[in-house]
Amino acid sequence: xxxxxxxxxxxxxxxxxxxxxxxxxxxxxxxxxxxxxxxxxxxxxxxxxxxxxxxxxxxxxxxxxxxxxxxxxxxxxxxxxxxxxxxxxxxxxxxxxxxxxxxxxxxxxxxxxxxxxxxxxxxxxxxxxxxxxxxxxxxxxxxxxxxxxxxxxxxxxxxxxxxxxxxxxxxxxxxxxx
Numbered sequence: 001x002x003x004x005x006x007x008x009x010x011x012x013x014x015x016x017x018x019x020x021x022x023x024x025x026x027x028x029x030x031x032x033x034x035x036x037x038x039x040x041x042x043x044x045x046x047x048x049x050x051x052x053x054x055x056x057x058x059x060x061x062x063x064x065x066x067x068x069x070x071x072x073x074x075x076x077x078x079x080x081x082x083x084x085x086x087x088x089x090x091x092x093x094x095x096x097x098x099x100x101x102x103x104x105x106x107x108x109x110x111x112x113x114x115x116x117x118x119x120x121x122x123x124x125x126x127x128x129x130x131x132x133x134x135x136x137x138x139x140x141x142x143x144x145x146x147x148x149x150x151x152x153x154x155x156x157x158x159x160x161x162x163x164x165x166x167x168x169x170x171x172x173x174x175x176x177x178x
Contacts, residue, residue, distance in 0.1 A: 004073065005038055005071055005072060005073045006071070006072070006073075006074075006100035006101070007069055007070070007071050007100060007101045007105075007106050008069070008070050008071075008072060008074070008091055008092070008093075008098045008099075008100055008101065009067055009068070009069055009070075009091070009092040009101065010067070010068050010069075010070055010082060010088050010090070010091055010092070011066060011067060011088070011089045011090050011091070011092055012066055012067065012068055012087050012088055012089060013066070013087050013089065014065050014066040015065070016087035017042045017062060017065070017066070017067070017068050018042060019086075019087055020068055020085060020086075020087040020088055021040045021041075021042055021068060023085050023086055023087065024037070024040055024068075024070070024081075024082065024085045024088075025040060027081055027085060028081075031081065033077070033078060033081060035073075036072060036073050036075060036077070036078040037070065037071075037072040037073075037078055037081070037082065038071040038072060039069075039070070039071040040068060040069070040070050040071075041068070041069040041070075041071075042062060042068055042069075043062065043063035043064050043067070043069060043109060043112075043113060044060045044061065044062060044063060044113060045060075045061055045063045045112065045113065046058050046059070046060060046061075046114075047059050047060075047061040063112070063113070067092070069101075069109070070082060074098060074100075079091075079098070103172070122147060122149055122152065122154070122171050123176065124144050124147060124154060124171070124174070124176065125144065125147075126144055126145065126146075126147065127143055127144065127145075128143070128144045128176060129141060129142070129143055129144075129176075129177045130142060130143075130144055130154075130156060130174040130175060130176055130177060131174065131175050131177050132156065132158070132167070132169065132173060132174055133173055133174060133175050134169075134172070134173040135169065135173055137158060137167055137169075140158050140160075141158075141177065142156035142157050142158035142159070142167065143156065143157045144156055144157075144174075145157045145166060146166075152170060152171045152172075153168060153169065153170060153171065154168075154169055154170075154171055154174060155167070155168050155169075156169060156174060
């Protein structure tokens with residue numbers, strides 16, 4: 001199974017999201033599983049309601065009724081504990097193996113809910129030579145020409161077909177060579 005902590009989606013009976021969260025938190029503490037199951041989150045969003053007297057009222061609403069996010073390391077034991085929590089119908093994924101959310105999906109969910117996700121520290125410098133580790137340009141090397149810390153992006157100049165071409169990448173898609 002997985003050995004790193006990732007976010008997973010569990011399906012619950014509709015309306016049981018908060019009850020499942022409370023039951024799971026109790027189980028984690030009673031079984032001492034704080035090192036395997038870390039955070040439980042019911043995705044919420046703000047909804048603006050206009051009252052009868054014309055005033056606007058902001059109300060929290062479940063973004064995905066029937067679903068709860070769990071940050072965990074999937075082991076046989078942690079899978080069993082989550083799967084057998086009252087109100088949980090199963091993990092979202094194919095068959096019995098849960099499928100983790102991608103980093104992009106997690107950052108978008110958190111952004112939509114107004115939760116700040118920690119930005120990765122960028123250990124790159126301008127004019128540094130890097131190797132691209134992901135995407136269409138995998139294993140090509142290039143030179144960093146621009147760093148956007150706010151968006152966690154870098155622009156890398158890659159030699160292709162005898163020309164230098166700038167490529168915009170996420171910092172997780174490059175690694176330092178030196």
